[in-house]
Amino acid sequence: xxxxxxxxxxxxxxxxxxxxxxxxxxxxxxxxxxxxxxxxxxxxxxxxxxxxxxxxxxxxxxxxxxxxxxxxxxxxxxxxxxxxxxxxxxxxxxxxxxxxxxxxxxxxxxxxxxxxxxxxxxxxxxxxxxxxxxxxxxxxxxxxxxxxxxxxxxxxxx
Amino acid sequence: xxxxxxxxxxxxxxxxxxxxxxxxxxxxxxxxxxxxxxxxxxxxxxxxxxxxxxxxxxxxxxxxxxxxxxxxxxxxxxxxxxxxxxxxxxxxxxxxxxxxxxxxxxxx
Amino acid sequence: xxxxxxxxxxxxxxxxxxxxxxxxxxxxxxxxxxxxxxxxxxxxxxxxxxxxxxxxxxxxxxxxxxxxxxxxxxxxxxxxxxxxxxxxxxxx
Numbered sequence: 001x002x003x004x005x006x007x008x009x010x011x012x013x014x015x016x017x018x019x020x021x022x023x024x025x026x027x028x029x030x031x032x033x034x035x036x037x038x039x040x041x042x043x044x045x046x047x048x049x050x051x052x053x054x055x056x057x058x059x060x061x062x063x064x065x066x067x068x069x070x071x072x073x074x075x076x077x078x079x080x081x082x083x084x085x086x087x088x089x090x091x092x093x094x095x096x097x098x099x100x101x102x103x104x105x106x107x108x109x110x111x112x113x114x115x116x117x118x119x120x121x122x123x124x125x126x127x128x129x130x131x132x133x134x135x136x137x138x139x140x141x142x143x144x145x146x147x148x149x150x151x152x153x154x155x156x157x158x
Numbered sequence: 159x160x161x162x163x164x165x166x167x168x169x170x171x172x173x174x175x176x177x178x179x180x181x182x183x184x185x186x187x188x189x190x191x192x193x194x195x196x197x198x199x200x201x202x203x204x205x206x207x208x209x210x211x212x213x214x215x216x217x218x219x220x221x222x223x224x225x226x227x228x229x230x231x232x233x234x235x236x237x238x239x240x241x242x243x244x245x246x247x248x249x250x251x252x253x254x255x256x257x258x259x260x261x262x263x264x265x266x
Numbered sequence: 267x268x269x270x271x272x273x274x275x276x277x278x279x280x281x282x283x284x285x286x287x288x289x290x291x292x293x294x295x296x297x298x299x300x301x302x303x304x305x306x307x308x309x310x311x312x313x314x315x316x317x318x319x320x321x322x323x324x325x326x327x328x329x330x331x332x333x334x335x336x337x338x339x340x341x342x343x344x345x346x347x348x349x350x351x352x353x354x355x356x357x358x
Contacts (some may be wrong), residue, residue, distance in 0.1 A: 017224045030314070074202040078196055079177065082184035091193055094261040114238035114245075117199040120192070122245045132245065134196045136259050168267050171312075175274025185285050185301060191293045194285070198301045201278070209271060209308050213315060215303035222320045229307065229323070229330055236334035240300050243288060247341045248293050 003052045008038035056154065063154040070147070071116055077091050078117040078134065092139040095128045098148055105155030112147060163215055169214030178205040191248060192255040195241055202237035206230070268315045275309045283319060292344050303333035 011034035019026055021058040041047040049055065081088055094112075100106045110129055120136040121144035123130040177200055184197025208229045214223045248255075282305065285298040307330045325332030 014228070017221065017228065018327075020221050073205075074230050075177070075200050077205075078184070078200050079180050082180055082197060082200070083188065085186060087189075089193060090258040091190075091256055091259060092259045093255065093257055110242065111235075111238040114201060114241045115199070115234065116195055117203055118247050120195055120199075122240055122249050130249075130262065132192050132195075132255060134193055139259075139261065156173075171267060171271040172274075174324065175271045175278075178278040178308070179274055181301070182281035182305075185282055185298060191291060191297065194294060194297050198296075198297050201301050202304055204328075206304060206308060210311065212271075213311055216315065217320075220325070222323060223325045225320075225327065226311065229311065229326055232330045233307065234303065236330070237304065240334045240337045243338050243341050244293060244296055244300070247344070251293075251344075253291065255295060 003047045003049070003054060004038045004042045006045055006054050007041060007052050008034045013036060050102075050104055056104070059154045059156070063150060066150060067115070069113055070112075073120075075117045077138075081134065089134050090136045092133045092136045093122075094133065094139045094143060094146070095125075095133050096131050096142050097128055097145070099127075099152050100148075100155050102116070102155055105151055108154060109148065109151040112151065113142065116147075163218075167212045167215040170215060171206045174205050174208030174210075174212060177201070177208060181205055190256040192245065192252060195244060199237070199241060202233065202241070206233045206237075268312055271314045272309065272316055275305055275312065279305050279309070296340055296344075299340070300333070300337045303329065303336065307333065 012030055015030035015034060016022075019030065022057060028142075037048065041051065046052075071110065098106060098109050100109055106124070110124065113119050113121040113129065118134045119142055120132045121129050123131050132141060133142065181197050181199075181201035181229070184200060185194050188194045188197050207230065210226050210233075214226045217223050279302060282298050282301050284351070286295050289295040289298060307326045308327040310322050310329060314320050332349070
C-alpha cells in the first residue's frame, strides 16, 4: 500500500510541475486523476517493489553520483577517440558476469552499461551479459567487476 | 554572483554543443553500426546533460528548471533502452560487428 | 549564447542527416534517426530560450516521450518485417 500512496504523490508532483496554473479546479482534477491512476496501477499489479521501487531511494543517492562520474569519464574517453585522426578503436565483444539477484538490479546494471559511452549491453544469457566495447581497455575495466559490485550494493539498498 | 552563473551556464552550453558536434562526427566516422552506437551515446549523455544543465543554471529556481529536470530524467532513462533495443535487434538479425578481439568463446 | 548552442545543434543535425542518407544498413539509419530525435529535444529546449518563450519546453518533453517509442516501433517493424508477423518472415 505504501507504493500506491507514494505513486499517487509522485504523479501529483508531476502534474503540478507540468501545469503551472494553480486554480482550485486544476488542483482537484490533478488529485483525482493521480489517485485514480495509482489505484488502477494497484489493480494491474504494477504498483509493487518492481514497478515503483521506493526502497531503492536512499541507495540511488550514492549510486547516481558515482554513475555520473563514470559517464563523464568514459564520454571524454570516447570523445578523444572520435577526434583523434587515426580513430584508435579496437571493438571487443565480451561476456560480463552479473551478481544481481532481482530484475530491478539486473535492469539497472544493463542500463548503466549502455548509458556509459564505450560499452553497450547487447544480450542477456543466463547470468551473463554480452557486452560490446569500443576498445579492449573498456572491456577489461568492465570485466574487473567494479560496476557489478556497485550495482549489487545499490540493489541491496545500502 | 549573477555574472558567475552566466559564465557557468555559457560554459555548459558551449561544452554541450561541442559534445553534440563530436557525437555527430563520430556517427559519420565510425566504421560499423555497433561503433556508431557508442558515438551516439556521447550525444545522449554529455550533450544532453550539459545543455540541459546549462539552461537550468540560466533559469534559476523556477518551474522551468523542474520541467528541464523532467526532460533530463526522461532522456537518461529512455536512451539506454533505445540503444539496447538497437543492439539486440542487430544481433537477432545477424549483423556481424567488426571486431578486433572476440572474448566470447563459442561465438554466438 | 543560446544562439551559439542552437547553431551547434543545427550543425550536428546536419551531420547526422548525412548518415541517415548514406547509412548502408537500416540500423545505421535507425541510430541516426534516434540521435536526430535527441538533438531535436535539445533544439526545442534551446529555442524556447532564444525566443524567450518557455512553453517550448513542454513540446520538448512530449518529443522526448515520443522519441524512444518511435525508435522501438521502427525496430520492431523491421525485426519482424510486419507488425504481427513471425521472425522468420523478416526480409531485409
